[in-house]
Amino acid sequence: MAAMADTPVTYVRTAPAEALPPPVATTGFIGWLRANLFSSLGNTVLTLACAAVILWAAPSFLRFLLIDAVWSGPDREVCLATAAHPEPGACWAFVRVWLSYFIYGFYPIAERWRVDLFFAALAFGIGWLGWLSAPRRDLGAVYFFIVLPVLSFVLLYGFPAIGLAAVPTNLWGGVLVTIVVATVGIVASLPIGILLALGRRSELPAVRWFAIGFIEFVRGVPLITVLFMASVMLPLFVPQHFEPDKLLRALIGVALFASAYMAEVVRGGLAAVPRGQYEAARVLALTYWRMMGLVILPQALRITLPNIVNTFIGLFKDTTLVFVVGIFDLLRTIEAARGDPKWATPVTAATGYAFAAVFYFICCYGMSRYARGVEARLSRGDRR
């Protein structure tokens, strides 16, 4: 007892402690900044470097595209650098003057309503098939894969018997050709691709080897060589009096090329359908085609829809390559218009390309957003 009294073992604070500083904010705007932008020295340096890049690039980008841009005018004079206007921006006046050429090519002006009608019919078909809860999507498929191709051909190429004058394909151009090539590629590649995918998984050796050979061959060579083959060799392979149209040759090349890629995507979907589904269909004594048509393909295509859309994006971008075999798609019309001496300025090329880039970006980005939406919707079912 006495020893304890001599050596105090407890410490009793007699005065209140100093207040601690408030904790570092982890919530709110400051907290977010701290966690996401300035968490360490290295991160701060990175953030500042990125900010510098953005601050340097964004204003000159905006100045070129919008602020310094010239929106209207009769010829190149308005887009040249002047003393008052030393840094010329984009020459949108050039795009405005040539816009109808960029959309229709040399399609006769009096007949352009037919092209507009084709665009509308196509948009209707895409909407019907793309909207997953639209009514009667089976009818939509019939419309898209059977009615639309016939209708488009009659509308665009003409059918003199019912009063639509024939418009030869060498007058087609611009966005029209880009859309036609992409649509034919899509409409043809899906059925052919499904058949090839089924062939590749077939038990029949001749069928399987044919499908493997075709798919691997086409996927192993560049699209340009396929297009060259279609445009140079195809005329050799048919009787002389039957000279295929130039656009038709390119369409065949694109369709064959896209089919091989589509086949691989569909094959992935087929492989993802559980074995039990095949076995159950067999047990129900379904024939091969009924099994595929009623049980397997609906599931496989559903699973792989995002990949199919991604293939379409690739195909849409690849349509620009018909440029190389002399077809006037959007890019080619821009190249042609750019050479017009009336509009020859240092910014004409950049303006034309910016216009094309915006067009392709909107189409491709739209499709990829759609694919992501479908993916999210499909995975919602798996999460239950």
Next chain:
Amino acid sequence: MTAAVKPRHYTVRAGRIGLQVLLAVIVGGVIYGAFVNAADNLARAHIASGFGFWNNSAGFDISQTLIPYSSSTSTFGRAFWVGLLNTLVVAGLGIVLATTLGFTIGIARLSRNWLVARLAGGYVELIRNIPLLLQLLFWYNAVLKALPELRSSIVLPIGGFLNNRGLFLPRPVFAPGFFAVVSALLVGIVAVIALHIWARRRRERTGAPTPVGWWTAALIVGLPLAAFALAGFPLAFELPQMSRFNVIGGLEILPEFAALVVALSVYTAAFIAEVVRAGILAVSPGQTEAAQALGLRSGATLRLVVVPQAMRVIVPPLTSQYLNLIKNSSLAVAIGYPDLVQVFAGSVLNITGQAVEVIAITMAVYLTISLVTSLLMNLYGRITAIAER
């Protein structure tokens, strides 16, 4: 039961054989018909067939030749090799640049830094949604062709010029003593490999960490530098000279070449970035946590646990991106860079008119590259497959 009804499986088998025979007949018929028509059409157009043209004199110029070539004496076969080499150079350089850029952006997309991740994401979305051909034309016509003309060239501080005819750099001239530097580098590489094997054995045997970083640097960089100094600096530079109408001497980089390399690397990098991102995300966070629980530092966790597992996922799609890049290099034809397609399927085809042979050879080259790569890929997949019990 009447005996006339055949059991069902007989009809099924007959149907299967019939289907295959039908397919064979159709395919054979199409090929035969094409062959007959082609022979007919070629004979009418007086176009020779066969590969005899290979040794004929070419008679056209090529703007970039890595092996000796002259329009008057060289053959079509020589032109083929020139074009193939040009394709391989563009593809090789493009692959290196695209990989570097793609890995950087892919990792940046996963950064915890919001701004860095967003910037990388924006790059990927922008580049992936614009056609490569458009980007190529942009780089060529709107950027490189818009550079100053010869007379007002941009003078580079290292003694070169940049104008709308290309980039002119000092050309290294190797003196005979330079082989000592090369052999020193080779010795250094072999020594480093041996050192790494020894260090790993030692670590596995004793458990002691055996750092080799400084030795590696010294052997790879220091040894060649020392040899370079000892051999008396056997390297000189030939500077390009500006003349009135031209730039003489030096190393000339064509604008077509530069545009193609830039466009291919920028475009493919966006796809590689996605591959890398998916690969890293495929490694489950449990692996990182387990490594940290074992006391590994973050660098070691990345190097020893995450990257080896991620590479297993990354390498197959990465290879297919490389193949895409090689195939896309054929877009050279749009800007006139003399690659295989432009030289062979372009100029040679136009001169000889032998479309079938020329296109067949061109396709065979790309097909060979693709098939060899996918064979190697399967081999890699088999080696790195996780050994399952």
